[in-house]
Amino acid sequence: MVRVTGGRAKGTRLEVPRGDAVRPTTDRVREALFNVLAHRFEGRCHDARVLDLFAGAGTLGIEALSHGARSAVFVEANPKVAAVLRRNADKAGGAFRVVRSTVARFLGGGATAFDVVFMDPPYAESDIAPILTALMSDSWLAEDALICVETGAPDDAPEVMGLDLAFSRTYGNSTISIYHH
Numbered sequence: 446m447v448r449v450t451g452g453r454a455k456g457t458r459l460e461v462p463r464g465d466a467v468r469p470t471t472d473r474v475r476e477a478l479f480n481v482l483a484h485r486f487e488g489r490c491h492d493a494r495v496l497d498l499f500a501g502a503g504t505l506g507i508e509a510l511s512h513g514a515r516s517a518v519f520v521e522a523n524p525k526v527a528a529v530l531r532r533n534a535d536k537a538g539g540a541f542r543v544v545r546s547t548v549a550r551f552l553g554g555g556a557t558a559f560d561v562v563f564m565d566p567p568y569a570e571s572d573i574a575p576i577l578t579a580l581m582s583d584s585w586l587a588e589d590a591l592i593c594v595e596t597g598a599p600d601d602a603p604e605v606m607g608l609d610l611a612f613s614r615t616y617g618n619s620t621i622s623i624y625h626h
Contacts, residue, residue: 447504450476452511454537459502462529467501470565470595474616475508478593481612481623482561483512489591490514493560496585498548498576503530505563505593510539514561517541520551552579558587568597577605577624592624 449457450472461469470478482489491513497506500519510517519534519541521527527545534541544551548566562580566573573594580586591611596602602613602622612623 447502448472449508449511449537451479451508452513454507454511454539457507457511457537459504459507459533459536460529461502462523462526466523466526468565468567469502469504470619471617474595474619474621475504477614477616478505478621479508479512481614481621482591482593485612486591486623488513489561494558494587496520496559496562498551498562498564499566500530500543501526501565503533505565505595506541507534507537507539509561509563510534510541511537515540518557518559519543520546520548522547548576549579552576552583552585556583556585558584558590560587560590562586562590562592563595564592565595572603574603574605577603577608581605581607581626586626588626590626592626594622594624596620596622 447459495509495517500521506517608624611625
């Protein structure tokens, strides 16, 4: 069972689609990530405009909304998973929009500046450098933005011009890397 780990929606149960279409960030990893955002990055989620790429069940963006984010945009290509995500976000509350699209197609459209971006791509899709580059090239990032990436291995965090790798830690089989713009 997956639950929101902190903030105003703490304890809210979130649905996870059946099958292997989604691998939600575990409660332990989400709690650690949001502790890092609160303490190392001065509560960056508060009043933030959040983008959740490869959103799946929406656990990262919903956690951000629970921690005081102003709004969240969830990008999920699978229509069945997007329906579950929408129900989860409705339960947790907050201003949100679900976009049914691939990440590449979404990033090819018009840009809106976000303060915090979450990326939890399938672990098999380890080349995230093009996505980070697209975020940098089209004004998707507000000044001083953070990009939080979950990967399956510590060596999956590429260097991208204009982004500083500010934090990286492995929790079990997940590595969280936080880039600063």
